[in-house]
Amino acid sequence: MAEVRLRNIRKGFGETRVLEGIDITIADGSFVVVVGPSGCGKSTLLRLVAGLETADAGEILIGGQPVGHLEPGDRDVAMVFQNYALYPHLTVAENIGFGLSVRGRPKAEIAERVRRAAEALQIADLLDRRPRQLSGGQRQRVAMGRAVVRDPRVFLFDEPLSNLDAKLRVVMRSEIKRLHRQLGATSIYVTHDQVEAMTLGDRLVVMNNGVVEQEGAPLDIYTRPATAFVAAFIGSPPINLLAGRRGNDGGLLLAGDGAAAIMLPHAGALPERAQVGIRPEHLLPCAESEAEIRLVADLVEAQGAETIVHGLAGDLRLTARLGGETRISEGEAIPLRVQPGSLHLFDAGTGRRLC
Structure with a gap:
């Protein structure tokens, strides 16, 4: 295990700037998720830590030691890719132990470490199979086993669940979380899926256009986003x-x-103009006499535990997250009020948080 520090990292490809002055410290033993839209630079950042790319400027330290001059194999990190990268002609046991074999480790040691990794990932009964005989989830466990068996200081995950179906992603999220608790290893996980980010990370790093928009605990970022981009x-x-x-x-x-507008009470000082953020769960059903907003539904998504209602309030398009017991038809109006103290205000020009 080791702390990972990135100091003023910059990276470009030709005329395209990908990373602009990234400063992040990832604590020893923590699980940090780097999240953002496609093209924001998050995978490039991970490849820089792994040594698969070279930074144009800045410094990367692992365990307090600069590693920019080291080859990938000398950095003591292990990376799990989204496409598994398994050797089809090798068994599961041979795939997991491949890196140790290349390093010339004794066969008995390899067998023992493969066994322990397979048991931790619950694939001990698959060691004699080949990748074509495995499901997607099993292949991903094998890919993770190949990383675990090396006992690295840092684990790197590059969107490892993106090829799995929705149900299996939920299962594998739990497996990755369990494995991290068991190993206690420093982990950096890249994804564009904000549900993965919120459920997996001790801390989040939200990126946009090559810069860090915000970093912090998942719930802190959710409840107090620093910018309109992060909020969205x-x-x-x-x-x-x-x-x-x-x-x-x-x-x-x-x-x-158009001409339609909605007036909401507000206790604090207000700017002349701002972007206003209202979370869908903060639009609450109420009596008609208490209504601040009347939302006319044009799309209703009944999801069992909750009902998502999309519609118009005047000419304002809004989404409300209501209880699963809510019964509303398309074209019907529902009276809503805004939960007190829940509004987010952002500068209309810069997008930075105002209050």
Whole structure:
């Protein structure tokens, strides 16, 4: 195990700048998830730590030692890829132990370490099979076993669950979390899936266009996003982001594309103009007399435990997350109020958080 530090990392490919001044410290034994949209630079960052790419500027330290000059095999890191990268002609046991064989480790040691890794990943009964005889989830466990057996200081995961179906991704998320608790190894996990990020990470690093927008504990980022981008990216369904301004009576005025507008009470100081964020779960059903918003449903997604309602309030498009017992038809209006203290305000120009 080891702390990983990235200091002012910059990377480009030709004229395209991919990473711009990345500064991150990943504590020894922690599980950090780097999350962001495709093309934001997160996989490039992971490849730099692994030694598969070279930074244009900056410094990478593992366990306090600079590693920028070291080859990938000398950094004592192990990487799990999304495409498994298994050798089809080798058995599961041979795939898991391949890296140790290349390093000339004794056969008895390889066999013992493969056995322990297979037991930890619950694939001990598959050691004699070949990759074509395995399911997607089993192949991913083998790929993880190949990393585990090396007992590295740092584990790197590059979107390892993206090829699995939705149900299996949930299972494998639990397996990865369990394995991390068992091994206690420093782990860096890259994904574009914010549900994976929220459920797996001790800390999140949210990236956008080659820079870090925010880092912190998952719930802290969710409840207090630093920018409108973070607010929109973290959360499912996504946050409602609306144009807003200070009303004549001091309240908050939400204005749509046309003439329709909604006035909301607000206790704090308001800017002249802002982006206003309202999480779907903070739109609460209420009596008609208490309604601040009347949402006319045009799409209702009944999901059992919850009901997602998409619709229009005047000409403002909103999404509300309501209880599973909610019964509403398309075209029907539902009275809603905003949970007090739940609004997020962002600068209309920069997108930075105001309050």
